[in-house]
Amino acid sequence: MTIYALSSGPSMSGIAVVRVSGNDTLKVIKLLTGKGPPKARLASLRKINKINTSELIDEGVIIWFPGPESYTGEDMVEFHVHGSKAVIDSLHNSISKIENCRLAEPGEFTKLAFQNGKINLLKAESIADLISSETEIQRRQAVKIMSGKSGDKFNQLRDKLLKILSHVEAKIDFPDEDLPEDILSYIKKISSEVSSDIEKILGDQKVGEKIREGFKIAILGPTNVGKSSLLNHLSNRDVAIVSEIAGTTRDVVETHLNIDGYPVVISDTAGIRESKNEIEKKGIKLALDKAEDADLKLIVIEAKSVDFQGFLSNLMDENSILVINKSDLIDKDLSPELKKLEHVLISVKDNLNLDALILKIKNKLKNNFIVSEDILISRARHREHLEKCLENLKNFKEKNKTEDFDKAAEDLRLATRQLGMIVGKVEVEEILDSIFNDFCIGK
Numbered sequence: 001m002t003i004y005a006l007s008s009g010p011s012m013s014g015i016a017v018v019r020v021s022g023n024d025t026l027k028v029i030k031l032l033t034g035k036g037p038p039k040a041r042l043a044s045l046r047k048i049n050k051i052n053t054s055e056l057i058d059e060g061v062i063i064w065f066p067g068p069e070s071y072t073g074e075d076m077v078e079f080h081v082h083g084s085k086a087v088i089d090s091l092h093n094s095i096s097k098i099e100n101c102r103l104a105e106p107g108e109f110t111k112l113a114f115q116n117g118k119i120n121l122l123k124a125e126s127i128a129d130l131i132s133s134e135t136e137i138q139r140r141q142a143v144k145i146m147s148g149k150s151g152d153k154f155n156q157l158r159d160k161l162l163k164i165l166s167h168v169e170a171k172i173d174f175p176d177e178d179l180p181e182d183i184l185s186y187i188k189k190i191s192s193e194v195s196s197d198i199e200k201i202l203g204d205q206k207v208g209e210k211i212r213e214g215f216k217i218a219i220l221g222p223t224n225v226g227k228s229s230l231l232n233h234l235s236n237r238d239v240a241i242v243s244e245i246a247g248t249t250r251d252v253v254e255t256h257l258n259i260d261g262y263p264v265v266i267s268d269t270a271g272i273r274e275s276k277n278e279i280e281k282k283g284i285k286l287a288l289d290k291a292e293d294a295d296l297k298l299i300v301i302e303a304k305s306v307d308f309q310g311f312l313s314n315l316m317d318e319n320s321i322l323v324i325n326k327s328d329l330i331d332k333d334l335s336p337e338l339k340k341l342e343h344v345l346i347s348v349k350d351n352l353n354l355d356a357l358i359l360k361i362k363n364k365l366k367n368n369f370i371v372s373e374d375i376l377i378s379r380a381r382h383r384e385h386l387e388k389c390l391e392n393l394k395n396f397k398e399k400n401k402t403e404d405f406d407k408a409a410e411d412l413r414l415a416t417r418q419l420g421m422i423v424g425k426v427e428v429e430e431i432l433d434s435i436f437n438d439f440c441i442g443k
């Protein structure tokens, strides 16, 4: 099968790129341009015609990438045409009429690149992450994984396990031979080293996943203190309904934002109060769940509140910021009870001190979740494989201790397999679809 798709963005643009990959690529070039392929990997200006007619679709640059030196490893061509819907539709339409050509599925080009051994699974995932990155730290993380840093580390750990596996197998195959005395202690030493490396990688506060998905921030507080107003202000648009009627927000409203480079998902929640209304009660329950799940809580109260206690103050911890809103409404100082608590005093209405709040949010994220070079995991999938690997290694060590080498070897094989699955070194068909479905068409 030969696949084709628009690889550049879907909206109107100066230039759009349509990619084609597969055995019939040369035929596509011939039928659309009336000529054979241009020089490999060199841009050539060509007239591109509707198939079986000489009606011009557009004039554009084509680049021919003969396989296996191409992104997918197959023969490929790129058509760089003017980026209008009509040009692209017409080009797609013509290609679709060629035998064996069909529109690509989401992520199919990258899936082919993986299947043809051009890239490993981590790289494929990080290409998807790079394409969808919105902030600088997301971009940096995606590029770091794409350049192979995590993959190298997981491969190293896997190689170490493979090496001791061969020793264990030697023990099984030649039980009576004089194998070096220290072979058992060597096996023990290496498996412990790998375990402790994996534990270290797992103890990363999930920062990589948070960078990819966004740090979760929950806005919490009593009704009518300006929580929804704050969300709208931070997101620069009206995402949540603001009203003086207490109990307006019931569902959780979420938006993705870039706070000074940090990707965050902010959720506005129902005001917390005693309520008899069933729907509102559900909203309050959702708010409390969000509080539990959040990486950072913004606990909002009003400046004219006299004290701050009970149930909201229980939510305060090192991952929260006390935000006192409506500073415009007080003409005197804050109450002494409030004053002594660490807080940020703002007025959403008059846009007072919101910069300080944003800075504080950024600093909290920065200090509580350290974004370091040592972070190797960016998805729950990686974490699950590492956890299973650790579990298998634990079983291995127990069986190795009792010199039950047959069973120990099996555990070691399973541990090795888990590491292989992160990088895509074993049969991974079942996880492939879930990964490549995250892509959009043309990637």
Ligand SMILES: Nc1nc2c(ncn2[C@@H]2O[C@H](COP(=O)(O)OP(=O)(O)O)[C@@H](O)[C@H]2O)c(=O)[nH]1
Residues within 6 Å of the ligand: 222, 223, 224, 225, 226, 227, 228, 229, 230, 241, 242, 243, 244, 245, 246, 247, 248, 249, 271, 325, 326, 327, 328, 329, 346, 347, 348, 349, 350
């Ligand atoms: N005076 C004043 N009113 C505000 C401020 N922020 C929000 N409000 C008003 O307070 C009311 C409740 O706001 P809303 O955002 O719906 O509060 P929520 O229930 O906590 O989500 C609305 O009438 C807002 O216009 C502020 O900084 N100063």
Ligand SMILES: [Mg+2]
Residues within 6 Å of the ligand: 227, 228, 229, 240, 241, 242, 248, 249, 268, 269, 270, 271
């Ligand atoms: Mg609200």
